[in-house]
Amino acid sequence: MSTTAPGKGRGPRADAQRNRDHILDTAAQYFSEHGVSGSLDAIAKKAGVGAGTLYRHFPNREALLAALLTARDEELVKRRDAIRAEPAGAASRLEQWLDALIGWAGAFDGLPEPLRTATTTETSPLGMTCQGYITTTDEFLLAAQKEGTARAEVRGRDLFLAALATSWVRDAAMADEFSAQALKSLTRNGWAASGTADSGH
Amino acid sequence: MSTTAPGKGRGPRADAQRNRDHILDTAAQYFSEHGVSGSLDAIAKKAGVGAGTLYRHFPNREALLAALLTARDEELVKRRDAIRAEPAGAASRLEQWLDALIGWAGAFDGLPEPLRTATTTETSPLGMTCQGYITTTDEFLLAAQKEGTARAEVRGRDLFLAALATSWVRDAAMADEFSAQALKSLTRNGWAASGTADSGH
DNA sequence: AAACCATACGGAGGATGTCTCCGTTTTGTC
DNA sequence: GACAAAACGGAGACATCCTCCGTATGGTTT
Known part of the structure; x- marks a missing residue:
């Protein structure tokens, strides 16, 4: 589930990449259990990151869903x-x-x-x-x-x-x-x- | 759009009946403009009644929808x-x-x-x-x-x-x-x- | 027509959820 | 180790749903 695109400029910072992946994993599980309308804040909390971090990576629900489907x-x-x-x-x-x-x-x-x-x-x-x-x-x-x-x-x-x-x-x-x-x-x-x-x- | 069921015990109070009908009319218009996900509080306000009045007549969105469709x-x-x-x-x-x-x-x-x-x-x-x-x-x-x-x-x-x-x-x-x-x-x-x-x- | 009370009203406020802002922390580089 | 850019976290502004309860109104009774 890593998204390390090789060669493309300078990659994202390590912690950012880690958080992104972890949010994605958590969201996949959360959506599986609660459907796509589950609370985003709850996902952030469950992933152990602040709400801001989640929304920085995925500006809205659709973006998160899109990333999930890309995977x-x-x-x-x-x-x-x-x-x-x-x-x-x-x-x-x-x-x-x-x-x-x-x-x-x-x-x-x-x-x-x-x-x-x-x-x-x-x-x-x-x-x-x-x-x-x-x-x-x-x-x-x-x-x-x-x-x-x-x-x-x-x-x-x-x-x-x-x-x-x-x-x-x-x-x-x-x-x-x-x-x-x-x-x-x-x-x-x-x-x-x-x-x-x-x-x- | 009146719902005056004749003969059934003692009918609802006049103001209640009036409010109910008016909420229904307002909701019909509001839903037409904003879809069925439009804010219920907004409908109450637009109908000129308190939120409590709306929810007393229609306990939730589905009930309101059902009444609308019954009409x-x-x-x-x-x-x-x-x-x-x-x-x-x-x-x-x-x-x-x-x-x-x-x-x-x-x-x-x-x-x-x-x-x-x-x-x-x-x-x-x-x-x-x-x-x-x-x-x-x-x-x-x-x-x-x-x-x-x-x-x-x-x-x-x-x-x-x-x-x-x-x-x-x-x-x-x-x-x-x-x-x-x-x-x-x-x-x-x-x-x-x-x-x-x-x-x- | 005054009093009475069941019925209904209104809107403040608790609960939950989305999303933003900004002071603080971490990372990568020199 | 110092510095700047990048990223973090979580308080809080704002929207919605819905409940609670003190207050007002309508119908009925005397």
């Missing part, structure tokens, strides 16, 4: 590459990628909300991240469209939002795990070209 | 009856009902969130409301399934959540009105039985 970036990128390398058809690959997105957006309780906001707000750290994944979604989607297994009028952005929405429905819907699955199938049938749809129970 | 209930119920009376096929009726739900959930910015929470939380004023509309959704869905135009494995609850999700995506997505439309089509194709799907440009 997880590697994982999702790896997944993307693994899916790319699969011998399966384009439709299956797209489906797997969307599944990965749903899982990614569900990393913390309540995460879909800021992600959706970021997706439409642009020009924010989170927005950049989302934009990148929309591009990837477009890549898989285009392949499926060329293959004839995905409707032509669908856009990557729409599927990305649909994945967020699925994750959003799953949040706090623990009483009914079916619903998330249902949304997934609904989406699956939604983008599939006629005749290739799968009831996906 | 709109009549409208949606009327729409439901109108759809029922239509000569169109069951699929078309289901589609129109889902459209109505999407519009309903978009009455205020940010409304889908508490609605989703209420849907999965049950036993809350909002939860009751949602439950009722899920039942209606089931009614329209069942007709479409009997007609053979809707997949058998879909449930009303899922479509209800999908409608909320669509409204959720639309929120703050003004930069891209397409997305909401896309989600709608995606869902439409998702529940339609094979062969009856419509690309819904």
Whole structure:
């Protein structure tokens, strides 16, 4: 989880780097337990730093979230590459990628909300991240469209939002795990070209 | 917007009734302008009543929201009856009902969130409301399934959540009105039985 | 119409949370 | 070891939610 960018000018001071990493670790755990709306001051206290230190490193909740997701970036990128390398058809690959997105957006309780906001707000750290994944979604989607297994009028952005929405429905819907699955199938049938749809129970 | 239930014991005091109605009106306007997360204290002030008065009538944000939606209930119920009376096929009726739900959930910015929470939380004023509309959704869905135009494995609850999700995506997505439309089509194709799907440009 | 009391009002204030400011401390360099 | 730049910490300004309780008002009774 170190972020020591080599060669770039003079690196950050040692204590700053240490604190930053530690805050990130603490925040990851705290958000896991309390959802993304957990108190930032509480995170600072738990990490053993002053509130000022936390806010200097991460000016607001979104920045902290963005940093947290960047740390997880590697994982999702790896997944993307693994899916790319699969011998399966384009439709299956797209489906797997969307599944990965749903899982990614569900990393913390309540995460879909800021992600959706970021997706439409642009020009924010989170927005950049989302934009990148929309591009990837477009890549898989285009392949499926060329293959004839995905409707032509669908856009990557729409599927990305649909994945967020699925994750959003799953949040706090623990009483009914079916619903998330249902949304997934609904989406699956939604983008599939006629005749290739799968009831996906 | 009066809520004078006739015959039920001794009604509320006149000033209480007046305040309640006025708070409701003020809240409707305030939420329209600032979304459902607007400050409750600000609403009280704007309505010219003390905070205590607001909280006595509506113990929390959800209660206020529920009262606000109850006022709109009549409208949606009327729409439901109108759809029922239509000569169109069951699929078309289901589609129109889902459209109505999407519009309903978009009455205020940010409304889908508490609605989703209420849907999965049950036993809350909002939860009751949602439950009722899920039942209606089931009614329209069942007709479409009997007609053979809707997949058998879909449930009303899922479509209800999908409608909320669509409204959720639309929120703050003004930069891209397409997305909401896309989600709608995606869902439409998702529940339609094979062969009856419509690309819904 | 005056008195009575249940009902309702208002707004100060406790609790929690976000974020800023600035005096103090730490780090890296010379 | 001394110096300046970088970073720290936590008090406190400010916003919100919500409660508590002394005070005012409305309806009823005589």
